[in-house]
Amino acid sequence: MQTFVLGAGLAGLSCAEALVRAGQSVTVLEKESAVGGMARSFKLEPYCVDLGPHRFHTNSTTVDAQLQTWLRGDLLLRQRLSRILLRGRFFDYPLNPQNVLTSLPPSLLLRAFSDWAMARGSERLRHREHDNFESWVVAHFGRTLYDIFFGPYTEKAWGIPGAHISADWARQRIGHRGLWDVLKQALRPVAAGRPRSLTTEFYYPRRGGIGAITQAAREAVVAGGGCVLTDSCVRALELRRDSGGPGHRVARIRLDGGRTLALDAGAQVVSTLALPALARALRPLPPTPVLSSAGQLRYVAILFIYLEVDQARVSPDHWIYLPEAHLRTHRISEIKNFSDASSPGPKTALCCEITCRVGDATWRLGLDQAARLAEMDLVRAGLVQAGSTRGLALRRLARAYPIYDLEYRGHLECVRAGLAQVTNLHTTGRQGLFRYNNMDHSIAMGQQVARGLVSGAAQGGERAAAAVASEEVFFG
Ligand SMILES: Cc1cc2nc3c(=O)[nH]c(=O)nc-3n(C[C@H](O)[C@H](O)[C@H](O)COP(=O)(O)OP(=O)(O)OC[C@H]3O[C@@H](n4cnc5c(N)ncnc54)[C@H](O)[C@@H]3O)c2cc1C
The missing domain is CATH 3.90.660.20 (Protoporphyrinogen oxidase, mitochondrial; domain 2)
Structure with a gap:
């Protein structure tokens, strides 16, 4: 079977590699002159830098094994350290209660505890569903801690008020049920032989920056007989009616510079492109509500x-x-x-x-x-x-x-339903699922879609990819 993979980031390359390993014919199309997507590195002599800092950690033994195979074990295992610099003091990230207790002035601590106790009391009297980040965090941690730690960074990084951000974000990033759980967890003794924690260690390639991972993945795709074409920006996906049903199929891929690729009758397309760009690339264009929702994904x-x-x-x-x-x-x-x-x-x-x-x-x-x-x-x-x-x-x-704003779920469902009408088009990865995720998730997402295609259950593969990192609490 012939498959075209759009995008040579971790999701696209992982998918392509799993497909070539299963003996399939694969062509990866990447618009940039190098592979890697967000997880790429480049030289600024004498430095080799990443596109923003990247630490690799995973809970998945499959993804861990894949990384070790690609890098042939040439990885550093680092002790993780990131902190918040606030009012001239450093606080651990993720927040560590001992550190907060010893670094905040006693008057502020007292206010934080009384705010939290009041918030918990009012929750007990009247349980409410919290749909936005601010009200979720205030209900679980109190107003003072929101105003000091949670609100300012989130609002600064997202550029919108916390009340306009979905509570999904709080559940994904904070995960604890509240201050009480954080304190209990901190007081619990550390069990001997406890497995490595996501929050304490990470992998980093010994040489070549984080981009060494996608370089190795690309080599694996090519060694397996696949083709990776850089400088190949996908401009349009030309559709034709699906003879077997009411939907459409991608029949041709148009690239920058007028090149076109014709697809075999059974060919599949896996896209890791951003959903708004993908929706706008379809010819004919999808219905107006789908395009309009795509435009609302920010x-x-x-x-x-x-x-x-x-x-x-x-x-x-x-x-x-x-x-x-x-x-x-x-x-x-x-x-x-x-x-x-x-x-x-x-x-x-x-x-x-x-x-x-x-x-x-x-x-x-x-x-x-x-x-x-x-x-x-x-x-x-x-x-x-x-x-x-x-x-x-x-x-x-x-x-x-x-941006997980208050409306994103509805828009996302509308776009995904529209794209599902194109029966040989499958979306995955961070951009293809509109999911704030980590590198290991993108690898797993690519692998899941490949598994679905190989087993002849493409929709199942897409569903499995969409389930990656949907319940997990993780930190970047
Ligand atoms: C600042 C920052 C820091 C991060 N830090 C961490 C971290 O510490 N740890 C961690 O695990 N994760 C981190 N991440 C997340 C991680 O980078 C991503 O989850 C992962 O790289 C996404 O891979 P992907 O393949 O799903 O998407 P992408 O990397 O976005 O891949 C999509 C690819 O499609 C290509 N493309 C787009 N349009 C077209 C087109 N029209 N035609 C052809 N190709 C096209 C793009 O060029 C790109 O190569 C960070 C992300 C950011 C932004």
């Missing part, structure tokens, strides 16, 4: 500002969250702390992230302006000296985070 964009700093190291952290509103940067990361090989020499390099919307004033900043702005934030945060940094490069990512 994203946070990120401007990545890479700086070199005239000092050996800024902090021991892989990344530091900066929730305070007076700083434009919301997170910084230091590549040296991921791998020495990625940061040779006496200086260090930082990646400063600012969330924005495509086309806004932040998105349009040039390197000099952006580097000045980032340095100002770092100086105010007490992390570097004024005049000690040099702008290295900028990168922009338009669809960095899917």
Whole structure:
């Protein structure tokens, strides 16, 4: 069977590799000149940096085994460290109760506890379903902790008020039932031989940055007889009526530059493209409600500002969250702390992230302006000296985070129902499912769709892919 996979990120390449392993004919089409998608790396001499910081961790033994095979074990196992810098103090991330108890002033702690007790009391009297992030967190942690820890960073990173963000986000990122559960968990003794925790260790390729994973995946696809075409941007999917039913099938794929690929009668298409882009690429276009819902699926964009700093190291952290509103940067990361090989020499390099919307004033900043702005934030945060940094490069990512606003579920269902009318088109991965996920999830999502195609149960494969990371609580 012939399969075209759209997009050579982790989901697309994992799917392609599983298909070639099953003896199928696969062509991967990638618009960029290199594979990797969001999990790509690039050289900024002498550094090798990622598109924002990436730590690999997984609960899945299948995904773990896949990673070990691709990288032939050439992986570093790192102790994870990320913190929140707030009011001049560092707090562990995910929040650690001992650390919070010892770092907040007693008066604030007292207020936090009384707020939380009041919120719990009122919940007991009158249980309510919380549909938005703010009310969910306030009900579970109290107003004071929301205002200090949960609200500012989330609202800064998403660019919308917490009351406009779906409670799905709180359930996925926080997961605990509330402050009481966090405290109980912290007080529980650590069992001997307890398995490695997602929150304590992660893998990182010894060389080549996080992008070494997709490079290895690409090699595996090619070694298995598959074809990976970069600089191949998919512009349109031409449909024809499905002779066997009421739906349509993809008959031809049109690429940038006028190239077209004709599909065999039984050929399949797996797309890891963003759903709005995919819906708009169909010819004929899908019905207006589907297009309109696709247009309502929104994203946070990120401007990545890479700086070199005239000092050996800024902090021991892989990344530091900066929730305070007076700083434009919301997170910084230091590549040296991921791998020495990625940061040779006496200086260090930082990646400063600012969330924005495509086309806004932040998105349009040039390197000099952006580097000045980032340095100002770092100086105010007490992390570097004024005049000690040099702008290295900028990168922009338009669809960095899917926005789980209060309406996204309805729009997503409408788009997925519309796309389901195209019987040989299957969507997967972070963009194809509009799912805030991690790298291991994208690998599993790609593998699930491949499994479905190989076993002749493509819809089952798509459902299994959509179920990945839907219940799990995880941190980036
Ligand atoms: C800033 C940041 C930090 C992150 N940190 C972590 C982390 O620490 N740990 C972790 O596990 N995960 C992390 N992630 C998430 C991780 O990067 C993603 O889950 C994963 O890389 C998504 O892979 P994917 O293949 O599903 O999607 P993508 O990587 O988006 O792949 C889609 C591919 O399709 C291609 N494409 C798009 N349009 C077209 C077209 N028209 N024609 C052809 N090709 C096209 C794109 O170029 C891309 O290569 C982070 C994400 C971000 C944004």
